[in-house]
Amino acid sequence: MRQFPTTLSQFIIRSQASHAGATGEFSSLLTQIGLVGKLISQDLRRAGLINILGTTGETNVQGETVKKLDAIANDDFVKVFQSSGHVCALASEEMEQPILLPKNWPHGKYMLLFDPLDGSSNTDNNMPLGAIFSVLRYARTDQSPTEADLIRPGTEQIAAGYLLYGSSTMLVYTVGQGVYGFTLDPDIGEYLLSHERIKILDKGKVYAANEGNYNKWSEGTRKYFDWLKVSDKPTGRPYSARYSGCLVADVHRLLLGGGIYLYPGEVDKPEGKLRLLYEANPLAFIIEQAGGKASTGTTRILDVEAKKLHQRVALIIGSRFDVEQAEAHMQGRA
Ligand code: AHG
Ligand code: MN
Ligand code: MN
Numbered sequence: 112m113r114q115f116p117t118t119l120s121q122f123i124i125r126s127q128a129s130h131a132g133a134t135g136e137f138s139s140l141l142t143q144i145g146l147v148g149k150l151i152s153q154d155l156r157r158a159g160l161i162n163i164l165g166t167t168g169e170t171n172v173q174g175e176t177v178k179k180l181d182a183i184a185n186d187d188f189v190k191v192f193q194s195s196g197h198v199c200a201l202a203s204e205e206m207e208q209p210i211l212l213p214k215n216w217p218h219g220k221y222m223l224l225f226d227p228l229d230g231s232s233n234t235d236n237n238m239p240l241g242a243i244f245s246v247l248r249y250a251r252t253d254q255s256p257t258e259a260d261l262i263r264p265g266t267e268q269i270a271a272g273y274l275l276y277g278s279s280t281m282l283v284y285t286v287g288q289g290v291y292g293f294t295l296d297p298d299i300g301e302y303l304l305s306h307e308r309i310k311i312l313d314k315g316k317v318y319a320a321n322e323g324n325y326n327k328w329s330e331g332t333r334k335y336f337d338w339l340k341v342s343d344k345p346t347g348r349p350y351s352a353r354y355s356g357c358l359v360a361d362v363h364r365l366l367l368g369g370g371i372y373l374y375p376g377e378v379d380k381p382e383g384k385l386r387l388l389y390e391a392n393p394l395a396f397i398i399e400q401a402g403g404k405a406s407t408g409t410t411r412i413l414d415v416e417a418k419k420l421h422q423r424v425a426l427i428i429g430s431r432f433d434v435e436q437a438e439a440h441m442q443g444r445a
Pocket of ligand 3 (some may be wrong): 204225227228229230231
């Protein structure tokens with residue numbers, strides 16, 4: 112009798128059974144995330160053939176040029192979730208304002224914040240891409256949510272995860288009971304459990320960062336990158352540099368193999384580049400659930416006070432030893 116694989120839906124229903132109070136609604140929300148992943152990975156497999164490369168000619172709220180695939184991915188998320196009946200609010204990196212579903216629309220008790228396409232500089236050269244999502248619960252029933260209800264600290268997330276469009280398409284998520292990875296089998300259109308209870312190594316030997324920014328960093332940050340390059344067997348140095356241009360792909364690599372990803376603050380731009388609510392917070396939830404750390408260099412990401420929807424934050428994330436080494440240098444303690 113062959114070993115029957117565990118599908119995403121079977122796994123969610125099984126964990127729902129052991130998760131008192133879990134409702135089928137959340138399980139179905141995750142399945143909808145998987146649907147977006149199928150739609151985008153299908154497009155990506157033929158991207159060079161169906162006129163979806165290049166830019167739309169617009170600039171988004173981040174001040175970034177919008178790639179056609181950014182807009183396609185954002186539309187897919189909005190179309191799937193606006194009519195899903197699971198959410199009452201949607202916030203996206205690609206939309207200045209959130210979508211607050213009116214009372215008479217089918218809606219549920221969750222609020223979804225997402226980066227619909229992460230690593231957009233990779234869209235036209237067949238390099239890895241991803242999507243990142245964060246789920247909050249909206250507790251009130253007497254009124255619809257406002258934008259302020261979306262601006263919550265990372266500790267209030269009830270679920271978080273990412274889609275990785277790499278050599279295979281994966282969905283990795285946590286609901287606070289460990290980190291689980293599912294690989295899409297395109298032949299049957301199912302996500303199958305492939306990585307159970309992912310745990311990150313306490314120390315890695317790889318670092319991911321855009322060192323083109325070296326001269327913009329503080330002295331402490333530069334000292335850390337210099338430290339990584341010194342030959343020293345006991346601390347496993349020099350580290351190897353691996354940077355894909357896609358945060359999801361770089362974090363996935365260190366989740367499975369150990370190491371650190373850094374997008375530090377700069378002297379003139381201490382808040383850095385990445386966005387708190389739909390990039391740093393969800394990945395910080397995942398990495399902490401896997402036994403790693405995520406900080407700004409001084410503050411735990413999940414404790415950072417959220418003030419604005421598109422708030423940026425410096426991100427140092429990965430293996431515990433490596434993040435603590437980076438923090439020590441950045442805080443002038445090393
Ligand atoms: P996005 O494509 O959603 O804007 O995210 C890009 C992020 C992250 O994925 C990546 O690690 C980083 O920006 C790359 O920035 P640089 O090009 O400045 O290195
Ligand atoms: Mn991104
Ligand atoms: Mn993006």
